[in-house]
Amino acid sequence: MEYTFKNQIIIDNQKIGFNNPCYIIAEIGINHNGDLELAKKLIDAAVYAGVNAVKFQKRHLDNIYQKNILENPTLESQGTEILIEVLKEVEFTDDDFKKIISYCKEKSITFLCTPWDIPSVDFLERFNVPAYKISSADLTNFPLIKYISKLKKPMIISTGMSTIEEIEKTVDFVKNENVPLILLHCNSTYPSPIDLLNLSLIPTLREKFNIPIGYSGHESEITPSIMAANIGSIVIERHITLDKTMKGLDQAASLEPNDFKKLVQEIRICEKAKGNPIKKMTRGEILQREVLGKSIVCSSDIKRGDIFSERNIDVKTPARGISPQYYFELIGKKSTRDIKKGEYLQMDDLK
Template sequence: MFDEKCFIIAEVAQAHDASFMLAKSHINVAADAGCDAVKFQIHLPKYESTPDEKFRVPIDGYKTRSEYWERTCFEPEQWKELADYAASKGLVFMASAFSLQAIDMLEEIGVPVWKISSGETSNVPMLHKVGKTGLPVIISTGMSPMKEIEDAVNILKSYDIDVAITQCTTQYPTPPSQVGLNVMNEYKERFGTYVGLSDHSGTIYPAIAAAWEGASVIEVHICMSYQMPGPDMPASLDPEDLKRMVEGVRFAEEMRANPLDKDEKAKEFVDFRKLFFQSIYVKKDIKAGETFSEENLEIRKPCNGIPASQWDDVVGLKAANDIESQTFLKEEHIRKDVS
């Protein structure tokens, strides 16, 4: 799954705001932009939350996050319909689970890859549960120190499955100074896994830069409009920017996959060099035996004579014959026997 091109995930999360049709609309946006997968979040408050869970960003009308999760969660058959709809659009359906029961639901739906969110990195029972399925796992690391990440990765790798670690900063939006693309290479060197970026910057730039750095996975939040309410909107991309981001990632991938040999490429520009490069030009009449100097030579386009790059070699030599001004200097104009 992670070997060919960068696997781009459009994260809807709760941007659908409990509207089933809006959820489908986000799937359309992801497909139109050229993403590989669309991802939601499955919160089952009965198994996941308590009244003590506080909001990261307060939402009007709700006293607890549990109330919010209850309102914005779809029924199992609706999740299945969304998965089927995503498949009909050529997308992999994904969802972050926040309870073991949500994992069970997703197993019944038949997801091909798991996503462990930053808040579940230390959820050992969940790590074992997804590992036992034998499916690939993408794990985000937004709030974890290296030791915690290492423990999670060791659990997952014990099941001999593909693991992708995404650098993530749990800051909405994430400023450039906190994106941390350097961490991707640290993960690759330290854990020997696939690596990527789960970006919360709300811009297209980190994803493109991550692709150039060799990211196997890129995840970004999406929204229908920057004017929409919601806690994730400042960290999301609208349809237009999502499409630009995907185009940029694919552009960066192609550049990375095609290192350039400057010497070989220069061979293609022989005719262009004659047009754009300069050659040595006779600006005053020169008599046979006269010394070439700045007084009688200059540089002009096109390159129809001795190249300007040989200027230092020519100055100080003598003319083999009379040369009229407004002539490109040629090899036959230079005496070979005396300097």
């Protein structure tokens, strides 16, 4: 099946594309620490910041890890041991998710979620989520991607921890499924060092794959994310927290509410400044031009038949006559009329 490229993708009635406002996602992830009230506060913070959507994560650990590792996490690396313990502690119940989704509807903000396994997809489908986010860790998980592809909903895939060859293979796989796809450039270090973000890859990915490209940032600052939006990212995803010093794996790489709000505001200002690729004087510029612009004027009286030369013409402000750009074209021509000193020359004087 030939892939149908979509310049514009719709998620929950929001148009996302190169000519639309940047779609901004506040990744709550597991920053709620398993506390439903904290999750609601994070949703409130996202609404305050002015984002388009919040995103959570849904997983069933027994579908992700082998049984012996879950029973004894010390069999693997220390990192795996710590991660499993945290995930066991923070995972919401199905009832909790129902309440979160209901709260998002109440606050008029789009609920998105990253399913880490197929049973989580089935659960989320009960709520008709408008799109699916695939984590960087699952960019190579073709069984999961295939399962989600059958739903024919927009898919957003992060590219952290992946080689360009793996990204190519996944993009080809999803294109073959003919699913609306947004690819997010990403560095999966928490927090990410600024000098390793390689944001210049964003327009390269767009040109290479001919699909919309976004950015999932894990840096501590907001400037790189603003830059990403300015060079073509149609989606910006950042983690949100109430306090960077809170307990949790992702808190340090997250933005606090005021910083997140500033990020959104700065992106919106840049979008206004971006405008259209045309050169046209504004009304204000026209007024300024009249005051500050230059004209060719007569520096002495000129009679009909006299030759224009550097001795009888000059350049002066304001811009009420012929532009100085025609100064050297005028030199050597005969005047077709009598002109007084100080009078502005006009286009007819070039003939």
